[in-house]
Amino acid sequence: MALPVKPSPWSSKSIQGVLLDISGVLYNNTEDDVGVAIDGSVEAVERLRKSGLPVRFCTNETQCTREQLVRKLSRLGFTLGVSEVFPPAPAVCQILKERNLRPFTVIHPSCDPEFADIDQNDPNCVVLGDAAKYFTFEKVNKAFQTLMSLEKPILFSMGQGKYYKEAGGLKLDVGAYMKALEYACDVKAEIVGKPSPSFFNAVLKDMGVDASNAVMIGDDIVNDVGGAQACGMKGIQVRTGKFRPSDENHPTVKPDSYVDNLAAGVDLLLQNR
């Protein structure tokens, strides 16, 4: 008896734009911070470009500027431009300007240049990024005191990640410190970055593609896949980066597809085209 053919639950033919996560999808971190491209990822990005599909790089990376990130990826063999990279810092800066806010920032010093033209005197809000070892008690307590001094405390968090994987092991991400301040100050943070719908929508607008015709490929089941799906996009999870086997039984998020890596994800998108 022939096994039943499981029908494909969605057709890649409808896809007109592709959003790619960076860390854990294009490359893995290494101890020396140079990074190493994930097998087949450089060629996979090339194939996507040759297919004519617009591609954007959608990341919660806040430990460097866009320029630094593009240089790093170029050294690993990837071809991409600064304007194709969407991290949270430029998005939060736009919000700060629109709302006339002056932040006290708890961020990695490498991210400082993104805030170069933002007034940070007499702060009336707090911005958190992945500050890593710069999450000192002094700095976190200053952020806390700033929030407590405000009648209506405003806290921005660039992402809400719990942790990420580095060569040296797992590392606490910005989300943990966001929760610490939310609890201490009785405030709810505004997330800028994935999985915020306004963040995804800004990328879609830049591509000129409707959510229903776009797909996000990432290694984070909640922030990449779940976030994209909540916006009406398809979400594909790669089994690289921070992927864990338990993700395939996630209680709330069910990806449209799982693929072993980005190369397999691009195979899936380009089949039948």
Next chain:
Amino acid sequence: MALPVKPSPWSSKSIQGVLLDISGVLYNNTEDDVGVAIDGSVEAVERLRKSGLPVRFCTNETQCTREQLVRKLSRLGFTLGVSEVFPPAPAVCQILKERNLRPFTVIHPSCDPEFADIDQNDPNCVVLGDAAKYFTFEKVNKAFQTLMSLEKPILFSMGQGKYYKEAGGLKLDVGAYMKALEYACDVKAEIVGKPSPSFFNAVLKDMGVDASNAVMIGDDIVNDVGGAQACGMKGIQVRTGKFRPSDENHPTVKPDSYVDNLAAGVDLLLQNR
């Protein structure tokens, strides 16, 4: 027309034992860490003792040992013995021994001696205290990695305070870091200290007094007053220390009485005796 006499909602005659919070009730912190006794508090403790009511000092202090705390209070004029002081560290050490647990501790170095006879090799749980400036990223991340390496992560938090007041301003307390690790590791901390019922009950057992015949006097509406009430004790809030006027409209906790300070609280307890 005479104003109606508001009946007292509870009688202090039933009280057979008194639990006192320390910081913000007996004394206030000062920049030089010497502290300053709150007006009338030294005499109030003396009057309680002369009345024959047993007294215990029930604190979430984890920045020093019991001996250091007693010496500090003695210098401020208070008379008390080490065996009358109940901080969380000895309580957590007892739990660690009973359950055969070896902690990775994130605590203030002054609290280290309380853990002197606890095996801390190859840790299989994490203990958090008010580490203040010793909440470095390296230390908090090591606690996180320890929890993530365990099949069933166990996190103890000595209290769940959000912040406290020091001469230099507000300071983040252990509860904020507890929330950070709870979020990052998908774990629920076991609180040791106020408002944990087992902590209050151990103090009541030591006094040999039933909860229904005991009263807690504190400045923390949630952890002192609410915690004591949840155990069946009366709870009195003083308007000193971290008291804020908004406490008098707290959404969930309604103290049995408010008093301006400990002296007024002792007046209330000793009237009609």
